[in-house]
Amino acid sequence: MPTYDYECDACGHEFELFQSISEPVKRKCPECKKPKLRRLFGTGAAVVFKGSGFYQTDYRSDSYKQAAEKDKKSSSDGEAKDARKKSDSGGSAKKDGGASGSSSSKDKQK
Numbered sequence: 594m595p596t597y598d599y600e601c602d603a604c605g606h607e608f609e610l611f612q613s614i615s616e617p618v619k620r621k622c623p624e625c626k627k628p629k630l631r632r633l634f635g636t637g638a639a640v641v642f643k644g645s646g647f648y649q650t651d652y653r654s655d656s657y658k659q660a661a662e663k664d665k666k667s668s669s670d671g672e673a674k675d676a677r678k679k680s681d682s683g684g685s686a687k688k689d690g691g692a693s694g695s696s697s698s699k700d701k702q703k
């Protein structure tokens with residue numbers, strides 16, 4: 594259900610009203626009680642989602658959430674191990690490559 598903006602032409606009262614699309618437009622002002630109320634143009638004709646949103650996983654069971662958390666932890670542990678392996682092998686290659694590269698550049702300069 595959308596939220597509509599209303600303004601009274603008699604007293605200037607402005608407010609938002611949460612109502613169904615099929616409901617008729619309100620005409621009577623809640624402040625001055627005169628039939629001078631009009632609906633304003635703007636975002637009122639659309640549904641406005643505020644907050645983080647609605648996802649399929651928002652309403653999952655506790656057992657599903659626990660299993661997903663366990664899977665997430667095991668995959669992140671595996672990724673950390675892979676990263677350590679790459680950094681160990683990558684670091685030694687850089688040291689060897691840097692040393693041989695610097696000696697060959699010195700030879701070229703002579």
